[in-house]
Amino acid sequence: MSDSLNALIQKVTQQLAVIYHDVALDMTHQALAERLVNEMRIGETDTPPAPYSNHWSEQDVIMITYGDSLIKAGEKPLNTLRDFADNYLQDHVNCIHILPFFPYSSDDGFSVIDYSSVNESLGDWQDIQAIAQDKKLMSDLVINHCSSRSLWFENFVKGEGQGHDYFFTANPHDDLSQVVRPRTSPLLRRTETANGEQYVWCTFSHDQVDLDFRNPEVLSQFIKIIRQYLDNGVRIFRLDAVAFLWKVAGTKSINLPQTHEVVRLLRTLIEHAKSDAVIITETNIPNTQNLTYFGNANEAHCIYNFSLPPLLINTLITGNCLYLKRWLMSMPPAQDGTTYFNFIASHDGVGLRPAEGLLSDPEIGELINTMKSFGGAISWRTSESGEQKAYEMNISLFDALQGTTNGPDKWGMQRFICAHAIMLALEGIPGIYIHSLLGTRNDYEKLKNTHHNRAINRHRWDYPTLEEKLADQDNPHAKVLNQMLTLIDIRTNQKAFHPNATQFTLHLGLSLFGFWRQSLDRRQSVFCVTNVTDQPVELPISELNLVITESWLDLISGLEISDLTKAIELQPYQTVWLSNQK
Structure with missing residues (x-):
């Protein structure tokens, strides 16, 4: 046995000892470690991963979609999805997250019947492999x-x-x-x-x-499942609801030490099997708890930035960036080998638990009431004290941003694009829901038919109908897609937008939200500033302290900044990315 393989087995043995320290097993920890390494098919020639390696760059953008978000009569939905990617995403978006594509019984895929099969109504493993040949593929591991x-x-x-x-x-x-x-x-x-x-x-x-992970047979089965996904092209694993994995009566049964150690174990095995494979933990919990899933750069490669959606929506409907700015200032820079996964819309609703402690109860109440007035629904949970508390807001992002706390207005499109301009520039990897790319509205018919609140934001497009709309450049859906792809293209060409590039929050008052990004080689600086209100606001360039010996321009509009002593007027919801490099 090679030294590296022996070292791996010893590491896994130690991790298993932590996980099962109070569980009686019918085999030794080392015997179980050898079994798991064998099931993952890690051999003598597999190269151990380089520590603290970033497996991403500014060119990584992930589209989130169901396998059947696009439907075409007589065609397998996964083929239709691939056609959409070929015709519209091309080189703009290089990663696709296909939400659970397995046989299921409820929750639109998150109640898996068979982990080893592709839902035949979508396609088969060959269709999954075909998508993985063209794009980095992200898949759910519904592990809880x-x-x-x-x-x-x-x-x-x-x-x-x-x-x-x-x-x-x-x-x-x-x-x-x-x-x-x-x-x-x-x-x-x-x-x-x-x-x-x-x-x-x-x-x-x-x-x-x-599932009961106290039984090592359950862990063993998931190692086999992970290996199968790797063999079929999956390189990014979303660990669904992983925070709840380990349970102990008499405790909160969330974020327990054994759960964290299981995540560390999965990372160890996955990255030894495929050195460029990545784990993302889906932990929709208060922000401080969520951050713990980075570990010491030895747990999740990426964590969902769950506080971003409610805080950003709140900012844009109130015209006040105080809480978004406070949160951004408090977020630690991700260590090399880790980064944030940024999103502002997904197949789920806008979670409110990640806003707890960041927004007050009255402010959350105002946010909820505004979303309800825009046609949204509210999902509830039972708190530790037994009371009913709002858990998430169910609404399409386009509808969520159709107005302010004063009601709908004419700035909906600008507000929607503005939200993505902010998200695309932040530290981390951006994930964009397919319905945000397309500007899809609330699906009230699906909500009525299913009686599930989340269905409101899980529309299925008839693909030929969608193609007709996208071919008409005056159609709102075509306008959204074109503007989104333009922003993405600008982002992916800026080294200052590397997921691990330096980020500092700017202090420009409550109407202007801004932050500074600097490339890892320190050659490019980009000042990202957004007017978060429905009124014009002046941006005093002098307060940005732009280096006077360099030339500056707005990457989005192309405006050159010739006089650093003057202010520029930002229109409602306008974003500028002021860069010293084109």
Whole structure:
């Protein structure tokens, strides 16, 4: 055995000892480590990953989509998606996150029946591979729970076969008062099994039954699943709802030390199998808790910037950037080998837990009421004290930004593009929901048919109809796509927008939100400033302290800054990216 392989086994052994320190196993930690390394097929010739390596650049932009967000009669949706990418995304967007593309029973894919198969209504593994040949592919690893209709759970009910011991059960008399829930449904599902009545832990819904990672067979199965995804071209893993993975009665059962160690273990195995593979943790929790998933640059490569969507929307509907600026100032620079995953819209709603402690309850209440007035819905959770609290706002981003707290206005398009101009320039990798690229509005019909709040922002486009709209340059959807791709193209050509480039917050009052980016080689500086109000605002150039010996221009408009002593007037929701390099 090579020294590097032996070192890997010893590292995994130590990680397993932390995870299972109070769990009796029928094998040693080292024997389990050797098994997992073998299941991941890490061999003597695999090169250990270089520490603190950034596997990304300013050219990385991820589009988030369902496999069937675009539908064309007689064609597999994954082929339609690939056609859209070929015809419209081309070199603008180099990564695609396909939301769960497996057979499922509920939650639009997040209740997985079979992890090893592609949902036949979408296509097959060859279609996934074809997309992975042209774009970096991001996939969900729905690791906390699976479907109650899965073979595993059927075997649990029967009390025999693979899966019979894969699920977490509890006693209704256990102390579960502290458990953090993202839903209002009962935590435990009463289930009749061959072994008698059992109560299965369900963090989300009773169709999404939680897996029991105290059983190393569950971990082993997921290592095999990860290996299969790697073989089929997946290079970015989104660990769905991973914060809830380890449970202990009498605790909050969220963010437990064993959960963090499992993330570290998965990173170790994944990056030894494919040195450029990346883990992103999906932890929709308060900001300070979310940041812990970086670890010491040894857990997630990327974490979702969950506080960005509610704070940015709040800024643009109030015309006041105070809270967004405070938050940005408090965010630590990501170490090399880690970065933020920035997004402002997704298949889920706009989470409110990440705004807790950043916005006051009355301010969150005003935000909620404004979104409701714009046609949005609100989803609720049960808090630790048993009260009902707003968990997320369900609304398309285009509709969320159609106006201010005073109501709808004429600035909706500008406000929407402005939000993305801010997001695209921030430290981190930008992720853009397909419905943001297309300016899709609230889908009230789907909401009515499904009775699921999140359906409002999960529209399915008839692809030929969409093509007609995109061919008409005066159509709002075509205007949105063209403006978005233009901004993306500017971003991907600026070294100062590398995900790990330096970032400092600017202090320009409450109407102007700004920050400074500097490239890793320190040659390029970009001052990113946005008027977040519906009135013109003057930007005093002198307050930016631009170096007088350099030439400055706005990358977005092309305006050259010839006099550094004068102010320039920013129109409502206008953004400038002032750079010393073209």
